[in-house]
Amino acid sequence: VKHIGVLNLQGAVSEHITMLNSINNVQTTLVKRPEQLTKLDGLIIPGGESTTISRLIKQNGLVEPIKQFAKQGKGILGTCAGLVLCGNSTTHNEVELLGLMDICVERNGFGRQINSFETTLEIPTIGKQIPAIFIRAPYIAKAGQTVEQLAFVGKRCIMAQQGNILVCAFHPELSKDNRIMCYFVDRC
Numbered sequence: 001v002k003h004i005g006v007l008n009l010q011g012a013v014s015e016h017i018t019m020l021n022s023i024n025n026v027q028t029t030l031v032k033r034p035e036q037l038t039k040l041d042g043l044i045i046p047g048g049e050s051t052t053i054s055r056l057i058k059q060n061g062l063v064e065p066i067k068q069f070a071k072q073g074k075g076i077l078g079t080c081a082g083l084v085l086c087g088n089s090t091t092h093n094e095v096e097l098l099g100l101m102d103i104c105v106e107r108n109g110f111g112r113q114i115n116s117f118e119t120t121l122e123i124p125t126i127g128k129q130i131p132a133i134f135i136r137a138p139y140i141a142k143a144g145q146t147v148e149q150l151a152f153v154g155k156r157c158i159m160a161q162q163g164n165i166l167v168c169a170f171h172p173e174l175s176k177d178n179r180i181m182c183y184f185v186d187r188c
């Protein structure tokens with residue numbers, strides 16, 4: 001059994017829990033306090049508003065505990081705002097990041113005209129025709145050499161992994177396709 005937590009501060013939390021519950025041998029926890037991390041194999045940092053989630057992570061004393069969790073090699077999945085928070089730097093400095101992955105993130109990178117859109121992706125080692133829902137999504141503007149860039153929309157990188165950290169700019173939990181979630185759980 002894999003024990004996966006979803007950071008329960010703001011944003012699309014329950015959708016992740018619902019999708020995790022569709023996978024066999026997964027136990028879930030809503031995470032608000034540092035001590036809850038100790039029993040987990042993996043943690044999801046959901047989409048929402050990265051400025052708000054960042055502030056609440058700090059208020060709840062979770063900055064160092066999450067960094068430690070990542071250092072221990074436990075799995076982390078950051079989706080949308082969660083991707084922003086996993087980054088090293090953003091083009092907008094108002095968000096304090098966790099710096100778990102060597103990426104520079106462009107927040108709201110797809111601009112106004114296409115605030116939200118849906119497409120399908122082919123992701124090596126995961127599969128084809130994977131639905132991807134983008135909502136005021138970021139993209140990865142720069143990535144370090146050991147970051148594996150997994151998927152693109154046009155020339156923009158929108159999914160990547162580095163060791164135990166996996167990030168996507170879209171919301172896998174809002175589709176009915178749980179392949180990305182299964183991939184994450186397997187790696188935890």
Ligand code: GLN
Nearest residue numbers: 047048049050080081136
């Ligand atoms: N634009 C949001 C941010 O940067 C992310 C949007 C989302 O998570 N759907 O905080």
